[in-house]
Amino acid sequence: MNSFKLLKSDHLIHGITTRVGGVSTGAYSSMNTGIFGDDKRDYVLENIRRALSELGTDAKTIILAQQVHSKNVVIIDDETNFNTMEKVKLENTPLEGFEMYISAVTDGLMTNRNDVILITFYADCVPLILYDPVKHVVAAVHSGWMGTVKAIGANAVRKMVSVYGSNVSDIRAGIGHSAGICCYEIGDDVIEALKVEFSVESIRDFVIPKRYGKYMIDLKEANAKLFRDAGIVQKHIEIDPDCTICNPEKYHSHRRARGGKRGMMSAIVQLK
Template identity: 40%
Template sequence: MNIIEHNQNGLVYLAADGFEAAGGVAHGFSTRLGGVSDGIYTSLNLGMNRGDDPDKVKENYRRFCAAIGADLKGVVCASQVHGDTVRPVTTADLGIGLDEGEPWQADGLVTDIPGVVLTVFTADCLPILLYDPVRRVVGAVHAGWRGTALGIVTRAVERMVDCYGCDRLDILAAIGPGISKCCFETHEDVPNAMTESMGASALHCIQVLPTGKFHVDLKALNAKRLEGAGLAPEHIAVSADCTSCLPEKYWSHRYTHGQRGSQAAMIALL
């Protein structure tokens, strides 16, 4: 399974070909290309609380949802706190859209309700989308290094199995664009957190630098988490794009020192 790039009238986004082949789902990972924002937010900023003009952000949402085939009125998101809480979205949550504050904290969302557009926001952290085309269940995960160490993507798979009866071998996963090993330079706290959580299996995803710092491969660590959760390796797609390497294409918190917009990753059952 692969991550492929689409250009819809100048709006560039990424999608998993395996999701598209399975059908029945709308999904996409945004870039910063194809929106109407300007200044430091040029152009497709989907961050609602970054200081951008709200009307321009709403237009960006309209364009992105139209490009991927999702219903803007169905958008549901959460307050992301770099934890491992995964929340099932129910009919009681419908109507939580862009004009309301997120009523709960979670870094993962799962649902089996058609039309609900699960949404997570990133600007170096990893967006991970999950889809079971058999049981018709979707998930969206925000995984920074803390969430990776906590195993949030594993929690999301477990929620899909426990709440909706998914078979792990039916679940497809797409790890979207985020900071890659080449640019994610850290102190020892990050690799320590990974080895404490995942043991020696994390070591091949960590490189010691001559400076005494480390390069950490969050994409490989989350792919390993997904395989450990029971997913078939061929059902896991990983974007090669590094948000920090490609600042003209993606928002990167590290590259811009926080002066930025946000990407969004969305998924919805049709």
């Protein structure tokens, strides 16, 4: 489990899983938390149980994001009606005693409640965790290249400010292990899409051109730029340098699997 020094607090539990320490086998070995994939459901639930146990969460309600590469960030607050969400059956599973709901069509979850655990999923895409220790708000956000193009990270910051009254200078951001510039190749189509939210000059700061219309992209730095542009101060941004594609022992990777089976990692947060 990876975590951010910057987000360490008595009032926040957070972590991003790796592929180490679970019960899944084969391509999913071993810590696969991808509940929407084809791995055995009980293995995935046992893996999530282990991750929660390691983190020491005490909430019993788990909210999962049903990710669609959108810029949507859903607020889970006292008004949230869990009956409108799809519920995952947990009877006679390793997570019996918990309640688990799927928040549909969203790539970000945000809350100020202490009684919910938020989980978002990753295999190369960028995990973002935002935390305001003053207003006591946390968010877990999935930002792959499409989410980055749509600036979901900046959307989450704006939402924290508008919904919870956060002062942007209080917000801390963790950018987790994901595809690194060492391995993450993109084409002209992504560069064109980036031009909606990024200036041509700023794109040069996180993209290295190769030949034949191909580029290497530092998606973590692109998300850090979105955060800085949204007002988060540099010293409140922490980036995990690890690349998921070139660390097969430690991380699941969609790209490395080339469309084949692979596990998913999770960003997990709970306020205390």
